[in-house]
Amino acid sequence: MLEILNKAYQAEHLTGGRPRCLSLENQLLLTLRYWRHYPTQRLIAFDFDVPLSCVSRTITWVENTLHEEGSFDIEGVKDKDHWFAIDVTESPIQRPKKTNVTTIQEKKTPTYLENTSFA
Template sequence: MMFDKLKAIKNAELLRLTGINEIVFKKMIEILKKEELKKFKNGGTPNKLTLENRLLMTLEYWREYRTYFHIAKSYGISESNCYRNIKWIENTLIKHPDFQQLNGAKSLLNNNFKDKTAIIDVTESAIQRPKKGQKKYYSGKKKKHTIKTQIIIEQDSKKIISSYFSCGKNHDFKILKDSKVKFLSQTTILVDLGYQGIQNIHPNVLIPKRKSKKIPLTREEKKNNKQISKMRVVIENIFAILKKFKIISEKYRNRRKRFALRFNLIASIYNLQLLN
């Protein structure tokens, strides 16, 4: 859909169509306009599509994950031109401070964070079977090749603070250790059963009690597990919001090297929309 047809659209409908609201859309246009002006100062041929249409095309690509060929036909351009436009939009946005928020692991060591609760969890995104290194990307849980994404959120604000990417074979707790994220001792960490052993490296952890055949859970332990699950549901809801963009929920067809960039852009959009 071309941008001219969206001028009279309601904000709620724009959110359903593109995954972002009107305020964030305008903010992204401002960022892109500044970069395009710098580009034209050095010369260059004007683009066939307006900046609004190019951004809309990129959002449609993330939201619907159609092929470059199908999106190019919708906008009356070539497939290669569609790819170049989307790549320029992504590369431009990721350089802006508003879209570099997920490099904020250092903020976890800030004194302002010491009495807060951080929730950690991992989600998996299916990928096409790699030509090399198939074993390290094969997830026994999902029975397919995947990329695992670890995110850390602050419970009260629901803001995504940090992300880390790993192969599908790696266990959740190993991914946390590989990410080398550090926390203040006063920070409460909330995790699921995939992080057994975290109690040995951090003093303040909320983790469910694992049941066994010989030693069933007591009523109090079941109640405590249920309470932890209620607190953890926040991060599951965030994963559901992020995965409205089909590019990270469906099988990822592109080269894996741009997956992290695209996930971080979508997560940054989520953070921006918390403020607007």
């Protein structure tokens, strides 16, 4: 897998470009750890001491590169052709009927007395 990533990295950076924030070995290790334990990307970013965006880009790049090569298939990618049906028919919600008593809002009495004298 590392050889595949190395070839893809060299092909992408023939004319130069910004280097990655992690070495190829660490990128592969990061992705394999993500697949194996499925922690949050924030936790992986903390463990590898890189930004969260770097983790997301690395996982996406490694997955796409290995999948395009064809020698390593990601589990679940083959299952795109399965169909399933969901019943989304509307059913009435059972709730009490509204009456005039509950819909008419009465003027609330104030909690203070307006013209009171404390003499």
